[in-house]
Amino acid sequence: MKILNNKLILFLFLFSSFSLSQELKIYGTLQPGNLLIGVTKNAKTILLDDKPLDFDTSGVFIFGFDRDAIGYHKLKVIFKNDEYITKNFKLLKRVYKIQRINKIKTKYITPPKSELKQIKAESNLMKAARKEVGKLKTPFFVNGFSRPVVGGNFTGVYGSQRILNGVPKSPHNGVDIDVPKDTPVKATTGGKVIIAGDNFYYNGNFVLIDHGFGLTTVYLHFNKLNVKTGDYVKKGDVIGFVGMTGRATGPHLHWGVKWYNKRIDPISLLNLKLPDLKKVIMNDLME
Numbered sequence: 001m002k003i004l005n006n007k008l009i010l011f012l013f014l015f016s017s018f019s020l021s022q023e024l025k026i027y028g029t030l031q032p033g034n035l036l037i038g039v040t041k042n043a044k045t046i047l048l049d050d051k052p053l054d055f056d057t058s059g060v061f062i063f064g065f066d067r068d069a070i071g072y073h074k075l076k077v078i079f080k081n082d083e084y085i086t087k088n089f090k091l092l093k094r095v096y097k098i099q100r101i102n103k104i105k106t107k108y109i110t111p112p113k114s115e116l117k118q119i120k121a122e123s124n125l126m127k128a129a130r131k132e133v134g135k136l137k138t139p140f141f142v143n144g145f146s147r148p149v150v151g152g153n154f155t156g157v158y159g160s161q162r163i164l165n166g167v168p169k170s171p172h173n174g175v176d177i178d179v180p181k182d183t184p185v186k187a188t189t190g191g192k193v194i195i196a197g198d199n200f201y202y203n204g205n206f207v208l209i210d211h212g213f214g215l216t217t218v219y220l221h222f223n224k225l226n227v228k229t230g231d232y233v234k235k236g237d238v239i240g241f242v243g244m245t246g247r248a249t250g251p252h253l254h255w256g257v258k259w260y261n262k263r264i265d266p267i268s269l270l271n272l273k274l275p276d277l278k279k280v281i282m283n284d285l286m287e
C-alpha cells in the first residue's frame with residue numbers, strides 16, 4: 001500500500017509538472033550579467049532565490065544577474081491553485097577583459113576639490129532617482145529591445161576591468177558605441193525618463209529611463225538632450241544626440257543597463273530574440 005502511494009505521488013508530480021511546464025516560458029541565457037524575460041499564466045507568486053519578482057496580469061516578468069553573480073539559483077512560480085514549478089540552475093564564473101584607457105584628463109581621475117560639492121550633489125540626485133526604481137509596475141519593455149544607435153563599433157565592453165591612465169578603477173558598467181557626434185540616440189524600449197541630466201561631471205548630458213519592474217537604461221555623454229525628466233518615451237524615440245560631455249575622450253555613446261542594483265550587460269537585451277510577447281500572452285498561453 002505504501003509503495004502504491006509513492007507511485008501515485010510520483011505519477012501526480014510528473015503529470016502536474018508536465019502540464020504546468022506549458023505555462024512558463026523563459027527567454028535569455030543564464031549567465032552572469034544577463035537579463036532574462038519570463039511569461040507565465042495564473043501565477044500567484046514568482047520567486048527568484050526566495051525573493052518575489054514583479055509581474056502583472058500579463059504574466060510577464062524579468063530577472064537578471066550581476067556581473068559577478070555565481071553559483072546556484074532557484075526560480076519558483078507558484079500558481080493560483082498552489083501548484084508550482086521550480087527551476088534550479090548554476091551560473092559559472094564569467095571572465096572579463098581588461099581595458100586600459102590613457103588619454104583621460106587628470107581632472108576625471110582625481111577631481112579637483114572645487115568640483116567635489118557638485119559631484120556629491122549629482123551623486124545624491126542619482127541615488128534619489130534610483131531609490132524610486134521598482135515602483136513603476138508597468139512592463140514598458142514588452143515590445144522588446146533595439147540598439148540605441150544605428151551602426152558604430154563597440155569600443156568598450158560590459159564588465160571590463162578599467163585601468164584609466166594606469167589607475168585601476170571600477171569595472172565598466174555598460175558598452176561604448178563609437179558613433180559620430182550628433183548621431184540620434186533612441187530609447188532601447190519604452191519607459192519613463194527619470195533623469196534628463198544637464199552637464200553632470202562624469203556623465204555629461206545624459207538620460208536615465210525607468211522601464212518598469214526595476215529595469216533601467218542610461219545613455220551618457222550627449223551633445224544635446226531631446227527629452228526632459230518625467231517624459232514618457234516609446235521604443236525608438238530620439239532621446240538625445242551623441243557627444244563627448246563629461247568623462248569621455250571622444251564622441252561616443254555609453255549605454256548602461258541595470259535591473260534594480262544589478263549591473264546588466266546591454267548586449268544581453270539585444271540577444272534576447274523575443275517573440276511578440278503580447279502574442280505569447282494572447283495565444284500560446286491561452287487555455
Ligand SMILES: [Zn+2]
Nearest residue numbers: 156175176254
Ligand atoms: Zn562607457
